[in-house]
Amino acid sequence: MAKNHSEAGISVADLGEFGLIAAIRHLLPPDPSLTVPAGDDAAVLAIADGRVVATTDVLVEGRHFRRDWSGPGDVGVKAAAQNLADVAAMGARPRSLLVGLACPAGLEARWVLDMTRGMVAECGRAGASIAGGDVTAAGCIMLGITALGDLPDGRSPVTRAGARPGDTVAIAGRLGWSAAGLALLQTGRARAGGGRRPDVTSEPTVSQELAVLITAHLRPQPPYPAGPAAAAAGATAMVDVSDGLVQDLGHIAAASGVCIGLDSGLLPVGEPVTAAARLLETGWQAWVLAGGEDHALAATFPAGTALPAGWSAIGGVRAGHGVLVDGAVWEGPAGWDHFR
Amino acid sequence: MAKNHSEAGISVADLGEFGLIAAIRHLLPPDPSLTVPAGDDAAVLAIADGRVVATTDVLVEGRHFRRDWSGPGDVGVKAAAQNLADVAAMGARPRSLLVGLACPAGLEARWVLDMTRGMVAECGRAGASIAGGDVTAAGCIMLGITALGDLPDGRSPVTRAGARPGDTVAIAGRLGWSAAGLALLQTGRARAGGGRRPDVTSEPTVSQELAVLITAHLRPQPPYPAGPAAAAAGATAMVDVSDGLVQDLGHIAAASGVCIGLDSGLLPVGEPVTAAARLLETGWQAWVLAGGEDHALAATFPAGTALPAGWSAIGGVRAGHGVLVDGAVWEGPAGWDHFR
Numbered sequence: 001m002a003k004n005h006s007e008a009g010i011s012v013a014d015l016g017e018f019g020l021i022a023a024i025r026h027l028l029p030p031d032p033s034l035t036v037p038a039g040d041d042a043a044v045l046a047i048a049d050g051r052v053v054a055t056t057d058v059l060v061e062g063r064h065f066r067r068d069w070s071g072p073g074d075v076g077v078k079a080a081a082q083n084l085a086d087v088a089a090m091g092a093r094p095r096s097l098l099v100g101l102a103c104p105a106g107l108e109a110r111w112v113l114d115m116t117r118g119m120v121a122e123c124g125r126a127g128a129s130i131a132g133g134d135v136t137a138a139g140c141i142m143l144g145i146t147a148l149g150d151l152p153d154g155r156s157p158v159t160r161a162g163a164r165p166g167d168t169v170a171i172a173g174r175l176g177w178s179a180a181g182l183a184l185l186q187t188g189r190a191r192a193g194g195g196r197r198p199d200v201t202s203e204p205t206v207s208q209e210l211a212v213l214i215t216a217h218l219r220p221q222p223p224y225p226a227g228p229a230a231a232a233a234g235a236t237a238m239v240d241v242s243d244g245l246v247q248d249l250g251h252i253a254a255a256s257g258v259c260i261g262l263d264s265g266l267l268p269v270g271e272p273v274t275a276a277a278r279l280l281e282t283g284w285q286a287w288v289l290a291g292g293e294d295h296a297l298a299a300t301f302p303a304g305t306a307l308p309a310g311w312s313a314i315g316g317v318r319a320g321h322g323v324l325v326d327g328a329v330w331e332g333p334a335g336w337d338h339f340r
Numbered sequence: 341m342a343k344n345h346s347e348a349g350i351s352v353a354d355l356g357e358f359g360l361i362a363a364i365r366h367l368l369p370p371d372p373s374l375t376v377p378a379g380d381d382a383a384v385l386a387i388a389d390g391r392v393v394a395t396t397d398v399l400v401e402g403r404h405f406r407r408d409w410s411g412p413g414d415v416g417v418k419a420a421a422q423n424l425a426d427v428a429a430m431g432a433r434p435r436s437l438l439v440g441l442a443c444p445a446g447l448e449a450r451w452v453l454d455m456t457r458g459m460v461a462e463c464g465r466a467g468a469s470i471a472g473g474d475v476t477a478a479g480c481i482m483l484g485i486t487a488l489g490d491l492p493d494g495r496s497p498v499t500r501a502g503a504r505p506g507d508t509v510a511i512a513g514r515l516g517w518s519a520a521g522l523a524l525l526q527t528g529r530a531r532a533g534g535g536r537r538p539d540v541t542s543e544p545t546v547s548q549e550l551a552v553l554i555t556a557h558l559r560p561q562p563p564y565p566a567g568p569a570a571a572a573a574g575a576t577a578m579v580d581v582s583d584g585l586v587q588d589l590g591h592i593a594a595a596s597g598v599c600i601g602l603d604s605g606l607l608p609v610g611e612p613v614t615a616a617a618r619l620l621e622t623g624w625q626a627w628v629l630a631g632g633e634d635h636a637l638a639a640t641f642p643a644g645t646a647l648p649a650g651w652s653a654i655g656g657v658r659a660g661h662g663v664l665v666d667g668a669v670w671e672g673p674a675g676w677d678h679f680r
Binding site: 012013015016017020035036039040041042043044045046047048049050051052053054055056057058059060062063064086087089090092096098099100101102105131132133134135136137138139140142143144145146147148149151157159160161238239240255339 | 352353355356357360375376379380381382383384385386387388389390391392393394395396397398399400402403404426427429430432436438439440441442445471472473474475476477478479480482483484485486487488489491497499500501578579580595679
C-alpha cells in the first residue's frame with residue numbers, strides 16, 4: 001500500500017478492517033513520545049507533567065465537508081486543524097490525535113489513505129502525532145477526532161473565564177477567509193481544487209488571488225504556536241474562532257462576566273477577502289465577524305501587554321455583558337448552530 | 341431539563357446545539373481531577389504522572405446498536421464500557437471519556453440525555469468522569485468515544501507484545517454471554533427490555549435466567565479493576581476481548597511471536613450460556629470462542645503467578661504462532677471484521 005498506483009480501485013471492504021488499519025499505520029511517522037503507539041488496546045503518550053489537555057470534535061460528510069468540494073487530503077487537514085486549534089486555544093501544545101472513522105464499505109481505500117496523509121501533514125505542522133484510531137462501516141463518512149495536548153513549563157491553561165475589564169482583545173490568524181472561500185464555492189464563482197490538485201480537471205474560475213480563499217476554506221491553517229505564546233505573555237482568556245468571531249468572543253464574555261468591545265477598524269481584513277466581497281457585490285463584515293472555520297485564536301491580555309508576534313489588538317474588555325462592534329450590538333448573522 | 345417529564349417531545353433541534361450541551365453538562369457529576377471541566381475549548385485532566393493512556397472507538401446506529409433493541413441508557417453504557425475496557429486492558433485506570441455525538445436534528449432530546457445518564461453510570465462503575473464532548477447533526481446516530489486513563493504507582497503499561505513461552509493464559513470477566521444474548525434477540529426468542537425497563541411494554545419471552553444474557557448484550561460489564569490488578573501481579577501481555585477470544589488472543593500471539601493454547605475444559609461457561617444453547621439447539625463454543633462484546637480481559641502471566649481475584653487460567657503459552665483450542669486450529673467463526 002506504499003505507492004499510490006497500487007491503491008486505485010481497492011475498497012475498504014477489499015482491504016478489510018485489519019488490512020485498512022495496517023495501511024493507515026504504515027503512513028504514520030514514528031513519535032518517540034508515544035511509548036505505546038497505535039496498534040494496542042490503547043496508546044500511551046508521554047506528556048510534560050500530570051496534566052493532559054483533551055478535546056473532541058465530530059465531522060460528518062455533507063455537514064462539515066462535501067466530497068465534491070473537498071479532496072480527502074483537505075478533509076484530513078481540516079479535521080486535524082479544528083481539533084489541534086482547540087488545544088492551542090488553551091495555551092497548550094498539541095501532542096497527539098486519535099481518529100475514529102466510520103465510512104461506507106465501498107469507499108475507495110485510497111480516499112482513507114489520502115485523508116490520513118492530510119492529517120499527518122497537519123499534525124506535522126502542529127508538532128503532533130497520530131496516537132490511535134478506529135475504523136468501522138457506516139452509510140456516510142463520519143470522523144470523530146480527539147486531540148491531546150500538554151502544558152509546558154508548568155504553565156496554567158488559559159480558559160474562557162479570565163477576561164477582566166481593561167484587558168486588550170487581540171487576534172492571531174485569519175478572519176473571514178474560510179467564509180469568503182465558502183461563499184465563492186456556494187455561488188458557483190469558483191470550483192474546488194484551484195489548480196492545486198492534479199486530480200481535479202475542472203478549471204478554476206477565479207483568479208489566483210481568490211483561489212487562496214478556497215484553499216483557506218478547504219485547508220484551514222490555525223496559528224498553533226500563537227496559543228502557547230499568548231499563555232506565556234499572560235493571556236487572561238482565549239478561544240478558538242470556530243463558529244464566528246462575535247459568537248466565540250461571546251463565550252469569553254459570558255464565562256468571564258464582562259463585555260467585549262470590538263473596533264471594526266482594527267479587524268485584520270485580508271486583501272483577498274475584500275476582493276471577494278467586491279466580486280460577489282457584498283460586504284466582508286459578515287464573513288469576518290460571523291464566519292468561523294479559519295480557527296484563528298482570540299484572546300484577552302492585561303492592558304499594556306506587549307503582544308506576542310502574530311497577535312494584533314482588535315478591541316477591549318469593559319464591565320457589562322455581551323459583544324459590541326463599534327459600540328453596538330452586531331445585527332448580522334450570529335454564527336453557527338449545528339442543529340439549526 | 342432536570343426532570344424527565346419536561347424532556348418529552350423536545351427534539352435536539354428544539355434545544356439547539358448550545359441548549360443540548362447545557363442539558364448534557366447538567367447531568368455530569370463534578371470531578372475534582374478535571375481542573376478544567378467540559379465547556380471550554382478543551383478539558384484539562386490531572387493524571388498520575390506524565391503518561392496518558394488513550395483509546396478511541398466509533399459506534400454507528402444499525403451496526404453497533406439497534407434502537408429497537410437498545411434503549412438510550414443501554415447505548416450509553418455500551419459505548420462507555422467498550423472504551424473504558426480498552427484502558428483497563430493496558431493495566432491502566434480509566435479516568436475520563438470524551439463523547440462526540442452526531443444525530444438527526446429531529447431526535448428526541450430525551451434520548452440523548454438518557455444515553456448520557458447511561459454513560460455517567462458506567463463511568464461511575466469504572467471510576468471515570470466525562471471530560472468533554474461535541475454534538476452535531478447527521479442522518480443517523482453515531483458516537484465517537486475516546487477514553488483516557490493513567491498508570492498509577494509508576495507501573496508500566498501491559499501491551500500485547502510481552503507473552504513468553506511458559507506463561508499462563510487467564511481470563512477475567514464473561515465469555516459468550518453477549519453473543520448468546522444477541523442470538524436470543526436475533527432468533528426472536530427474546531425481546532429487549534426483559535422487564536428491566538418500564539418503557540418497554542412487550543413481554544419478555546425467555547426466563548429470567550436467560551434475560552440476563554440480553555442484559556449482558558445490551559449493557560456489557562467489563563471487569564475494570566482486573567486490569568490494574570493483572571498489571572500489579574506481573575501480567576506479561578493483556579487484551580480486551582471485544583471481537584472474540586480466539587481473534588483477540590491472536591493479537592497477543594502475533595505481537596508476542598508465540599503460540600497460545602486454550603484448554604476448552606477450563607473456559608468459564610456460564611449456566612445461562614449453556615441453557616441458551618440448549619434452547620436454541622446449538623453449541624456454546626462459537627459464542628465463547630468467537631463472540632466478543634462482553635469485554636472480558638485476557639492476559640498472560642509468568643508461570644506460577646498467583647492469579648489475582650477474578651482471574652482464572654484457561655491455557656498456556658508455547659513457542660510457535662497462532663491460537664490453538666485443545667491443540668487444534670479453531671474451525672468455527674473467527675470473529676468480527678467491521679467491513680465484512
